[in-house]
Amino acid sequence: MEKQIAVIRGDGIGPEIVEQALRVLDAVAEKFGHTFRYVDADMGGIAIDRWGEALPAAELEKCLASDSVLLGAVGGPKWDGMPGNKRPEKGLLALRSAMGLYSNNRPAKLWPQLAAASPLKPEIVEKGIDFIVVRELIGGVYFGEHRTEEADGELKATDVMSYSEHEIERIGRIAFETAGKRRKKVTSIDKANVLDTSRLWRRVMHRLASEYPDIEYSDMLVDNAAMQIAKDPSQFDVIVTENMFGDILSDEASMITGSIGMIPSSSLGEDSRGLYEPIHGSAPDIAGQDRANPIGTILSAAMMLKYSFDMDEEAEAIEKAVNQVLDEGLRTGDMMAEGSTPVSCSGMGDAVLKYI
Numbered sequence: 182m183e184k185q186i187a188v189i190r191g192d193g194i195g196p197e198i199v200e201q202a203l204r205v206l207d208a209v210a211e212k213f214g215h216t217f218r219y220v221d222a223d224m225g226g227i228a229i230d231r232w233g234e235a236l237p238a239a240e241l242e243k244c245l246a247s248d249s250v251l252l253g254a255v256g257g258p259k260w261d262g263m264p265g266n267k268r269p270e271k272g273l274l275a276l277r278s279a280m281g282l283y284s285n286n287r288p289a290k291l292w293p294q295l296a297a298a299s300p301l302k303p304e305i306v307e308k309g310i311d312f313i314v315v316r317e318l319i320g321g322v323y324f325g326e327h328r329t330e331e332a333d334g335e336l337k338a339t340d341v342m343s344y345s346e347h348e349i350e351r352i353g354r355i356a357f358e359t360a361g362k363r364r365k366k367v368t369s370i371d372k373a374n375v376l377d378t379s380r381l382w383r384r385v386m387h388r389l390a391s392e393y394p395d396i397e398y399s400d401m402l403v404d405n406a407a408m409q410i411a412k413d414p415s416q417f418d419v420i421v422t423e424n425m426f427g428d429i430l431s432d433e434a435s436m437i438t439g440s441i442g443m444i445p446s447s448s449l450g451e452d453s454r455g456l457y458e459p460i461h462g463s464a465p466d467i468a469g470q471d472r473a474n475p476i477g478t479i480l481s482a483a484m485m486l487k488y489s490f491d492m493d494e495e496a497e498a499i500e501k502a503v504n505q506v507l508d509e510g511l512r513t514g515d516m517m518a519e520g521s522t523p524v525s526c527s528g529m530g531d532a533v534l535k536y537i
């Protein structure tokens with residue numbers, strides 16, 4: 182097969198981790214007889230520096246014209262002082278929205294080799310951590326009106342959060358369908374004791390739940406969910422939630438698995454084209470030092486093969502290689518534990534390549 186992949190290296194550690202993922206994709210292409218063509222696109226801080234905006238039209242066009250997009254990370258202190266609508270992150274939000282990627286999938290799965298790196302007690306970790314956060318990605322407060330104005334001699338800021346039924350229903354369906362292929366359990370997370378958006382969310386989810394009688398469904402308030410993820414993560418299979426709750430809970434979910442540097446994600450819409458990125462940020466403190474963990478990006482590339490290109494075997498080859506590298510005891514700084522061998526970002530790439 183021949184596929185065109187738009188590659189957004191981005192800011193901070195973005196370029197280093199993407200480089201390793203591309204090496205792995207090349208090895209897979211060679212082994213399985215595919216051709217991957219890469220088209221570099223600028224987004225985030227680097228695009229602001231080069232073009233004056235976080236997602237210039239020509240760069241977006243490259244993404245829309247490709248079969249999928251692979252992204253490193255965007256943002257950094259250099260652009261922190263910029264107004265909200267000019268920040269690097271705005272480019273990412275605009276890209277998700279322009280591609281119609283309403284469904285963000287973030288697996289929180291414990292790699293047994295990393296159990297000791299989890300901040301949770303062993304008796305909690307032993308019960309297993311294997312769930313997916315299905316996060317609504319192009320609605321809610323992220324995309325409502327943002328405004329700061331003078332009112333009565335002081336500044337007043339407003340962010341509008343809204344959801345329509347169809348936005349809730351389509352993400353709900355993804356959650357139920359996903360659960361159908363897993364342990365058949367959906368937990369919908371909201372703040373229905375306070376928010377109207379959550380009350381509507383719950384109504385639509387309940388309607389859907391009656392369409393999927395073989396799926397065990399429950400609601401959970403977001404504050405309780407934050408607690409339950411730390412207390413007994415084994416109770417979750419598929420979590421479905423709105424944009425901002427999903428942002429927050431998916432960071433918590435990744436942390437309990439040992440390292441946020443390991444977690445990939447997919448963002449999908451109505452067609453097979455997706456955006457694939459690790460869930461961690463641009464880590465400016467270690468950028469350019471060859472110390473970052475490239476595995477989240479490498480596994481994001483594997484998700485791309487599986488979900489956008491239907492290349493299950495190829496994706497599995499990458500996951501297996503990562504597993505072997507962890508078995509070998511190789512660790513980047515973020516997941517170092519006693520008795521393991523430290524490797525650099527490119528060293529980790531070399532190690533994964535060896536097993537492809």
Ligand code: IPM
Nearest residue numbers: 255256270271273274428460
């Ligand atoms: C994420 C990130 C982004 C988000 C930021 C960079 C805008 O935190 O992908 O989780 O909040 O969605």
Ligand code: MG
Nearest residue numbers: 428429432460
């Ligand atoms: Mg986040």
